Amino acid sequence: MKKNNKFIVTLFSIFLGLVVGAIILFISGYNPIEAYQVMFMGIFGSPKYISYTIVRSTPIIITGISVAFAFKTGLFNIGAEGQFIIGSIFAMIAGYLFKLPPVIHGLVAILVGALAAGIWAGIVGVLKSKFGINEVISSIMLNWIALYMNNYFLTFPLLRRPNSDASFKVLDTAKINFLGQWKVSEAGKAFLKDNKFLRELLNPPVNYGFLIAILLAILVWYILKHTTLGYQLKAVGYNKDAAEYGGINIKKNIVVSMMIAGAISGIAGATQVLGVEHQIGILAASQGYGFNGMAVSLIAGNNPLATIPAGLLFGGLTYGGGKLNSLIGAPSEVINIAIGSIVFFVAMPKLFEMFGKIFTRRKRGENLD
Amino acid sequence: MTTEKMDIKAIEMKNITKKFGDFTANDNIDLTVHKGEIHALLGENGAGKSTLMNVLYGLYTPTSGDIYINSKKVNITNPNIAIKNGIGMVHQHFMLVDTFTVVENIILGMETTNGAVLNIKEATKRVEEISKKYGLLVDCHAKIQDISVGMQQRVEILKALYRGADILILDEPTAVLTPQEIDELINIIHSLADQGKTIIIITHKLKEIKAVADYCTIIRRGKKIDTVKVEDVNEENLAEMMVGREVSFVTDKKPINRGKKILNINNVLIKDNRKLNAVNGLSLELHSGEILGIAGVDGNGQSELIEGITGLRHIESGNVILDGKDITNKTPFEIINSGLSNIPEDRQKRGLVLDFTIAENMILENYHKEPFSKKGRLNHKSIEDFSKKLIEKFDVRPNNPSQKVGALSGGNQQKVIIAREVTNNPEVLIAAQPTRGLDVGAIEYVHRYLIEQRDNGKAVLLISFELDEVINLSDRIAVIYEGQIVDIIDAKDADERKLGLLMAGGGVNNEKK
Numbered sequence: 001m002k003k004n005n006k007f008i009v010t011l012f013s014i015f016l017g018l019v020v021g022a023i024i025l026f027i028s029g030y031n032p033i034e035a036y037q038v039m040f041m042g043i044f045g046s047p048k049y050i051s052y053t054i055v056r057s058t059p060i061i062i063t064g065i066s067v068a069f070a071f072k073t074g075l076f077n078i079g080a081e082g083q084f085i086i087g088s089i090f091a092m093i094a095g096y097l098f099k100l101p102p103v104i105h106g107l108v109a110i111l112v113g114a115l116a117a118g119i120w121a122g123i124v125g126v127l128k129s130k131f132g133i134n135e136v137i138s139s140i141m142l143n144w145i146a147l148y149m150n151n152y153f154l155t156f157p158l159l160r161r162p163n164s165d166a167s168f169k170v171l172d173t174a175k176i177n178f179l180g181q182w183k184v185s186e187a188g189k190a191f192l193k194d195n196k197f198l199r200e201l202l203n204p205p206v207n208y209g210f211l212i213a214i215l216l217a218i219l220v221w222y223i224l225k226h227t228t229l230g231y232q233l234k235a236v237g238y239n240k241d242a243a244e245y246g247g248i249n250i251k252k253n254i255v256v257s258m259m260i261a262g263a264i265s266g267i268a269g270a271t272q273v274l275g276v277e278h279q280i281g282i283l284a285a286s287q288g289y290g291f292n293g294m295a296v297s298l299i300a301g302n303n304p305l306a307t308i309p310a311g312l313l314f315g316g317l318t319y320g321g322g323k324l325n326s327l328i329g330a331p332s333e334v335i336n337i338a339i340g341s342i343v344f345f346v347a348m349p350k351l352f353e354m355f356g357k358i359f360t361r362r363k364r365g366e367n368l369d
Numbered sequence: 370m371t372t373e374k375m376d377i378k379a380i381e382m383k384n385i386t387k388k389f390g391d392f393t394a395n396d397n398i399d400l401t402v403h404k405g406e407i408h409a410l411l412g413e414n415g416a417g418k419s420t421l422m423n424v425l426y427g428l429y430t431p432t433s434g435d436i437y438i439n440s441k442k443v444n445i446t447n448p449n450i451a452i453k454n455g456i457g458m459v460h461q462h463f464m465l466v467d468t469f470t471v472v473e474n475i476i477l478g479m480e481t482t483n484g485a486v487l488n489i490k491e492a493t494k495r496v497e498e499i500s501k502k503y504g505l506l507v508d509c510h511a512k513i514q515d516i517s518v519g520m521q522q523r524v525e526i527l528k529a530l531y532r533g534a535d536i537l538i539l540d541e542p543t544a545v546l547t548p549q550e551i552d553e554l555i556n557i558i559h560s561l562a563d564q565g566k567t568i569i570i571i572t573h574k575l576k577e578i579k580a581v582a583d584y585c586t587i588i589r590r591g592k593k594i595d596t597v598k599v600e601d602v603n604e605e606n607l608a609e610m611m612v613g614r615e616v617s618f619v620t621d622k623k624p625i626n627r628g629k630k631i632l633n634i635n636n637v638l639i640k641d642n643r644k645l646n647a648v649n650g651l652s653l654e655l656h657s658g659e660i661l662g663i664a665g666v667d668g669n670g671q672s673e674l675i676e677g678i679t680g681l682r683h684i685e686s687g688n689v690i691l692d693g694k695d696i697t698n699k700t701p702f703e704i705i706n707s708g709l710s711n712i713p714e715d716r717q718k719r720g721l722v723l724d725f726t727i728a729e730n731m732i733l734e735n736y737h738k739e740p741f742s743k744k745g746r747l748n749h750k751s752i753e754d755f756s757k758k759l760i761e762k763f764d765v766r767p768n769n770p771s772q773k774v775g776a777l778s779g780g781n782q783q784k785v786i787i788a789r790e791v792t793n794n795p796e797v798l799i800a801a802q803p804t805r806g807l808d809v810g811a812i813e814y815v816h817r818y819l820i821e822q823r824d825n826g827k828a829v830l831l832i833s834f835e836l837d838e839v840i841n842l843s844d845r846i847a848v849i850y851e852g853q854i855v856d857i858i859d860a861k862d863a864d865e866r867k868l869g870l871l872m873a874g875g876g877v878n879n880e881k882k
Contacts, residue, residue: 226749228742235733238724244681245711245719246733247702 006301009352013345014299014313021338030330038327039335042320047201049319055276057315058209059084062216062268063293064300064307069220070261071302074237075254079124079139080265081290082146085283086120087113087266088273089150092280093159095170095273102181105173106274110212113270114263120146121262125255135258143286150283166281176274178206207275213308216264220304223260233257265290298343314339377404378440379536379567380425385434387420394420395431396591402536402584404439407558407568409582409599411575411611413808415778417591418571422538426458427451438536457529458538463521467514471507472496475528499530504560518667519550526557536567543577544806547666548836548869555581573611573808575604576837587611612810622820625844628657631828632678632709632797637687637697639670639677639852647673649852650687655797660819660829662843662860664836664868670852671832672714675801679711680704681719692796705734710795712786714802714832716779720786723775727765728756730774731789763788764814780811791818798822801832816842836865850874 022032043053063080070077077083091113100108124142127133154160159167172181182188183202192199224230235243236253244250268289273280296314300306321335380402387395394417402408412418423429425436427445436443438454445451451458465474472493481492493509500507505523513521522542529537539558543551558581562568572578578585578599585602587594587610594610608616632655641647648670655661665671676682678689680701688697696704713719721730732741732752740751756770765777765784774782783803790798800819804812819842823829833839839846843860848871856871 226747228737228745228747231729231736231742231747235722235725239718239722241718242720242722242733245679245701245713247700247705249700249702 006349009349010299010301010346012352014342016345017338017340017342020341021334024334024337025330028330028334030328035324035328035330035334038323039317039320042323042327043316047197048203051201051204051206053312053316053319054210055204055206056319057311058207058213058275059268059272059289060292060296060314061213061307061311062209062271063265063290064296064311065213065216065220065293065304066261066264066268067290067294067297068300068302068304068307069224069264070257071297072224072237072304073233073253073257074240075128075135075257075261077121077139077258077261077265078136078294079121079142079262079290080268080293081286081288082139082143083117083121083262083265084269084272084287084289085143085146085150086262087117087269088277088280089113089153089269090116090266091270091273092167092170093153095174096159096168098174099171100173102173105171106176106208109170109174109274110176110267110270113273114266117266117269118259118263121265122255122259124262125258128258129251129254143290147283147286150280154280154282161279166279169278170274174274175278176208176271178202178208180207205276207271209271209275212267212271213311216267217304217308220264224304229256265293268293295339295343299346301346378402379404379406379438380569381437381440382421382425383435383437385421385424385436386432387417387424387429388432393591395424397434398588398591398593400586400593401596402567402569404535404567405562405565406584407562407570407582409578409585410569410571410588411573411578411585411607412588413573413611413810414780414806416588416611416808418588419540421588422458422540422569422571425451426456426538452532452534455533455535456538457532457534457536459522459525459529459540459542461541461544463525465513465521465524468512470510470512471516471520471524471527472509474513474524475531477528479532496527496531499527503530503564504557505530517550518545519547519553522546522550522554523557526561530566535565536569537561538569538571540571541573542570543572543574545667545834547872548865549873551577575607575809578607579604589613608809611808614810616809616813622842623824626658626824626826627844628659628826628828630654631657631692632830633688633690634674634678635687635690637674637677637689638685639673639682640685641670641673646685647852648677651849651853652687653847653854655828655830657796657828658823658826659844660823660831660842662839662846663830663832663849663854664839664846664872665832665834665849666872667834669849669872671801671849673852674849675711675714675799675832678704678799679709705793708796710734710790710793710798712783712790712798712800712803714805716782716786721774721782723773725774726771727760727774727777727785728752728770730785731756731759731770733789734793759788759792780807783807783811783815787815787818791822795827797828797830799830799832802834803831804833804835804838812838836868839863840865840868848872 025032025035043049063084066080067077091109094109094112098105098108120142124135124138127138128135154167161168179202192202224234232248232253235246235248236250240250292314296307296311299313300310317335317339321332324330324334325332378401380400382398382400385395385398386393398421400421410418410421420429424431425445427447427450430446436445443454445454472489475496476492481488496509505527507520507523507527508516526537542554546554558568570582582599584596585599585607586596589611634651634653636650636652637648638646638650639648651674663671673682677684680699684697688695691707691709694707696707717723735741740748742748753770760768760770763784765781765788774785803815803819807815819829819831831839831842840860840863845857846860846863846868847854847857848868850872
């Protein structure tokens with residue numbers, strides 16, 4: 001399929017997904033137009049909402065990049081969820097225990113999170129290349145191990161804040177919030193008091209994570225397109241028999257690819273801790289950052305650059321859709337149905353080909369039996 | 370064949386056009402086949418002959434045009450309708466259940482039953498009747514996995530006849546057979562036709578057309594060129610009509626200038642995927658400046674041998690010495706860099722990354738070397754320039770380096786591989802089935818490059834199931850049987866009969882039959 005076509009199919013899928021959402025809303029007795037208006041205003045109605053949309057989108061863009069990267073190299077990274085958790089645990093530890101100057105502390109904490117998650121995902125790669133264990137199975141198991149590891153770490157008095165279900169907060173030096181210190185200083189407060197737009201925009205935990213996401217998307221695109229590493233990884237991904245024949249070490253490349261994908265998901269967890277939560281909490285269940293990343297990657301057609309708009313769309317829909325319940329009483333789950341339908345439509349371009357065929361045949365007046 | 374039979378038009382395809390998007394695979398083709406006739410469809414790869422037959426068998430719906438069976442207009446929209454109209458098709462790749470017996474395979478989908486119980490006895494009786502009638506010898510109760518390829522093909526033909534086929538389409542039926550099996554098949558086809566069956570054979574082998582067909586329709590680039598009576602033409606005429614230019618059948622090569630021993634294979638033992646000894650203590654010597662052909666029936670260890678030499682499969686014992694250097698069980702990377710290149714047997718599985726462009730495939734083994742990359746960064750400009758040069762030199766079509774290789778025809782895919790491997794200028798080139806599935810035009814071309822390699826003082830190890838090819842190209846021919854070389858003969862002394870017997874495991878002097 002041509003690039004252009006793909007883009008149109010994606011846009012059309014988004015439209016169809018929203019139509020499905022509208023139908024469900026209509027059946028449940030709500031006015032879909034009103035509901036989508038509420039959602040739209042919930043995303044663009046105020047600078048604050050826009051900030052929130054970006055903040056919400058950041059982690060799933062990054063996990064989306066991780067999934068897209070793995071996919072291009074022939075691996076299905078269903079383990080982004082666990083890698084995210086490992087990234088957040090170790091970023092928290094580094095952010096709380098290390099003593100470093102601002103900026104550097106944040107960067108170091110992100111790198112620690114990335115490294116830990118990279119090694120974590122490397123286990124999956126080694127299991128696959130050494131013993132042929134399918135990465136999907138080992139990743140799902142590791143997702144649960146990561147979840148309980150998170151809770152286990154929170155049993156250490158060194159990390160757990162007394163009388164709470166969460167860890168200590170990371171040090172201010174490790175935070176990666178945009179103008180975070182200035183915002184709460186006297187001068188900052190005074191300035192923002194008179195500047196409504198900026199006050200609103202900076203009210204949410206705006207952070208550098210989004211910038212990191214953009215840089216990562218470009219970096220991954222560059223690696224895949226312009227480096228010998230990317231060439232090898234793609235060759236292994238598209239046809240490992242031919243890659244092997246061409247002298248490429250496929251076992252090594254599988255491990256490398258999993259480690260890079262893991263490190264990227266780890267960065268997602270790290271930016272979430274350092275930029276939004278500032279702590280990690282006891283987890284009862286998966287938070288879904290990794291799984292939503294898979295949906296983002298699918299909508300983006302596994303193109304790392306396209307994960308940015310896809311992630312923003314996903315984040316916007318869930319954030320704006322969250323307001324349906326409070327404002328007009330419609331169930332916010334409708335949005336999950338709409339997103340699910342979008343993924344469904346994007347994943348089956350054949351459907352559009354069929355539509356196209358029927359349409360052209362009708363035009364020619366042939367019978368369809 | 371009686372004239373009375375000839376009067377009934379079993380098949381008439383009129384003005385068949387089939388388009389895939391902008392591409393016209395069949396352009397206004399007419400085809401008439403009379404009852405009891407053996408009709409060959411001849412054309413290059415991608416000429417549209419398979420498309421035409423898939424239209425007849427209901428796998429494709431034509432964009433326009435009509436089909437008449439026994440002068441009655443029919444609308445064949447799926448294979449079930451084709452079968453009801455008495456059309457049967459034997460595909461190039463057999464569609465059999467390996468673990469089922471012959472009879473079970475034949476009756477699959479239309480089992481004879483007593484209530485809910487399978488009546489194998491009754492079915493076997495019917496199969497045996499048909500089998501006897503047409504001389505299609507099969508062992509009814511043997512499992513498919515235990516019988517020869519030739520017999521598997523007879524099972525496929527029986528399957529079609531069991532379903533009441535009067536018209537049989539055979540897609541490249543001889544591609545997988547030994548010379549003896551081909552002779553048997555030709556007898557079967559004649560016997561089927563004599564008893565009133567109508568046969569269409571899709572092929573690009575001219576010799577077989579001469580041996581079996583009554584009429585031949587030639588298709589070139591989606592258009593029908595002509596339908597000719599086979600006895601009125603010779604192979605050269607047919608080739609010319611198929612390719613659209615004169616084709617040379619004789620391969621010119623300089624007298625041999627045999628150089629030093631370059632590749633030594635000593636007593637190697639290699640296991641197949643089932644852990645059985647596929648290559649069983651095989652030894653072979655290859656000299657610079659010669660083409661050594663390996664003849665053998667598929668499955669006698671050829672694939673494992675190549676994979677062993679090229680580092681893709683573990684060598685259990687023995688060794689392989691390339692120009693004095695031990696390359697036994699080295700990685701493919703090291704072996705390639707020691708001066709050994711390989712045109713792989715399965716071009717789509719091993720030879721190409723189909724989702725890569727032509728340019729990306731051209732550097733598969735050299736992407737890490739300058740000028741294609743420097744310090745881990747690809748140089749797209751030099752990769753493209755290099756590919757353009759190769760595309761032009763090797764006449765790859767379309768000539769666009771950023772075309773995905775998966776979209777090329779088989780012949781052009783093979784050209785990409787050959788361009789890449791020959792340009793490596795290896796001391797030893799292993800060419801495995803280098804012309805499999807290619808048409809005469811492309812074959813001529815591949816042969817020219819293999820001989821050029823030899824004439825330049827390099828060594829070529831040629832593994833092929835095409836005996837003509839082995840005999841024409843090689844200087845010496847080694848026959849492989851059950852993982853061992855049973856004999857090495859000078860190509861000048863070789864003929865198909867002699868080789869065929871050796872390939873079947875019988876020594877020339879103690880013929881078994």
